[in-house]
Amino acid sequence: MSTSVEEKSTGNAGSSGSSVLGKASSVLVRVGKAVGGVVGVLYQAGRDTIDTVIRNIIPFMAFVSVIVGIVNYTGLGNVLANFVAPLASSLIGLLAICIFCAIPILSPVLGPGAVIAQVVGVLLGTRIGAGDIPPQYALPALFAINPQVGCDFIPVGLALGEAEPETVEAGVPAVLFSRLITGPLAVVLAYFASFGLYSST
Amino acid sequence: MYVLAAETPNAEDPTGFFGVLAHAAEWFIGLFQAGADNFVGLLVGIIPLLIVLLTAVNALVRAIGIERIERFGEMAARPGIQWYPVRYLLLPVLSVFFLTNPMCYTMGRFLPEKYKPAFYDSAVSFVHPILGLFPHANPGELFVYYGIAAGITTLGLGLGDLAVRFLLVGMVVILIRGIVTELITARLLARNTRTEGALA
Numbered sequence: 001m002s003t004s005v006e007e008k009s010t011g012n013a014g015s016s017g018s019s020v021l022g023k024a025s026s027v028l029v030r031v032g033k034a035v036g037g038v039v040g041v042l043y044q045a046g047r048d049t050i051d052t053v054i055r056n057i058i059p060f061m062a063f064v065s066v067i068v069g070i071v072n073y074t075g076l077g078n079v080l081a082n083f084v085a086p087l088a089s090s091l092i093g094l095l096a097i098c099i100f101c102a103i104p105i106l107s108p109v110l111g112p113g114a115v116i117a118q119v120v121g122v123l124l125g126t127r128i129g130a131g132d133i134p135p136q137y138a139l140p141a142l143f144a145i146n147p148q149v150g151c152d153f154i155p156v157g158l159a160l161g162e163a164e165p166e167t168v169e170a171g172v173p174a175v176l177f178s179r180l181i182t183g184p185l186a187v188v189l190a191y192f193a194s195f196g197l198y199s200s201t
Numbered sequence: 202m203y204v205l206a207a208e209t210p211n212a213e214d215p216t217g218f219f220g221v222l223a224h225a226a227e228w229f230i231g232l233f234q235a236g237a238d239n240f241v242g243l244l245v246g247i248i249p250l251l252i253v254l255l256t257a258v259n260a261l262v263r264a265i266g267i268e269r270i271e272r273f274g275e276m277a278a279r280p281g282i283q284w285y286p287v288r289y290l291l292l293p294v295l296s297v298f299f300l301t302n303p304m305c306y307t308m309g310r311f312l313p314e315k316y317k318p319a320f321y322d323s324a325v326s327f328v329h330p331i332l333g334l335f336p337h338a339n340p341g342e343l344f345v346y347y348g349i350a351a352g353i354t355t356l357g358l359g360l361g362d363l364a365v366r367f368l369l370v371g372m373v374v375i376l377i378r379g380i381v382t383e384l385i386t387a388r389l390l391a392r393n394t395r396t397e398g399a400l401a
Contacts, residue, residue: 045259049252049337056341057251061243064344069236114329114342121348128352135356138349139366142329143374146345150325153303157321161309170389171318178322178382186374193370198358 064122077126085132088124091191094137094144095184102147102183104176111152120145139194140187147183151176246354247347251336258337262299270295274311277320288316289379290372293324294331302328302339318386323379330371333364 071077087093101110110116124141127133133141150157154172163171273295277288296305305324309317328339332346346367350360 041263042256042260045263046256048259049255052255052337052340053248053252057248057343058244060341060344061240061247064348065236065240065243066233067236068239069233072239073232073235114345117329118342118344118348121345122351123348125348125350125352125355128349129355130352131356133352135353135358138353138363139370142346142349142367143370146329149329150321153325154318154321157303157306157325158309158317160303160306161312161317161321162307163309163317164314166390166393167314167317167386170386170393171321174318174382174386174389175322178378178385182374182378182381185377186370189373190366190370193366197362197366198353 060118064118067119068122068126071123072126077123077130080123081127081130081132084123085127088127088141088144089133089137091140091188094140094187094191098144098147098183098187099180101145102179104173104180107148107151107176107179108154109152110148111150114146114149117146117149135198136194139197140190143183143186143190147179147186151179243351251340254335255337255340258335262337265299267299270299270308271311274308278312278316285380286376288312288320289323289383290376293320293327293375293379294372296324297327297331297338298335301337302342305338315387315390316383319379319383322382323375326375326378327371330367330374333360333367 071080087097101107101116121142124133124138124145128135128138154175155168158168158171273287273292277284277292279287292308293305296308299305300308302325305328306321308324309320312320329342329345331338332343333350336343346364350363353360353363
């Protein structure tokens, strides 16, 4: 009986000794896993980022640079400025650009990859930089050049949301018509929201 | 008179046939040099900040996990006026932030059919206003914002104000867009079912 107690006690002592070690090592494992996880997430995020920069961003920068270079160097920019600057520096002009881009037949054509919006954005940006367009018009201009956003993508976008064919049938015209109302509305909203933007300069 | 190496040599412009060629070549190279200067400006001015920001936000999105925002999808499906801001403001903003373009549209699957076009409209309209502060959401279409923002930078003005206002106005616009599109969709759906009924 006594031996069994002794055995028990020694057994306990042995297990408690090993459990301290076990606890320590499990804590170490947990810390190691957590640190590894954090590092892994950050590293993967960095990998994704560099991938996006090389695949999407730098190619577009190259494309934009060629256009901007040509437009500025040939003096085409000044010609464009005479045409675009008066349009882009008044609410009426911006609304005209916006309504044009939101016409239900044109908007899906202007949509793909937002290429048109990006090129027009770059052109307007250079004009703002050159002082032809007042900087506070940047905000309404951002909405004026972009009422067609996603208009090329409606069926795909709806399919991603697992929509029925009947929904797509009604949804495509619904979005296109909605843009005719909400596009100009967005420009007006942005126009009023731009009060006080860069006005001190 | 001594001619120092530091002085600019005032050679005459080349004339004649080779002169024309030389000028043409200079002009041709200048055309692309202007583009190259612009490219360097973009690389140095935008890319470093962008890389750090994208990495941080990508890590954050991974850490939080996408499945947590699916709860909002189920909430957004409820009828009633108090759920409009959830459906056309909170859900699109969260989906665009966490799922990014184009996967954000998959959140529409939690909604009833009649809300799907409006949700799509709302979400797709947010992929550009978010760019000013969170470019990770739509890096392929960065220049919608950066193109215009570059002009502001050229003027030596700060971008923060523009970015925040773009985001806030964008939020108001997607809410309005969602509501308007929902109304139009309801009408079109009703008309389509009527015509189908008449045909049958």
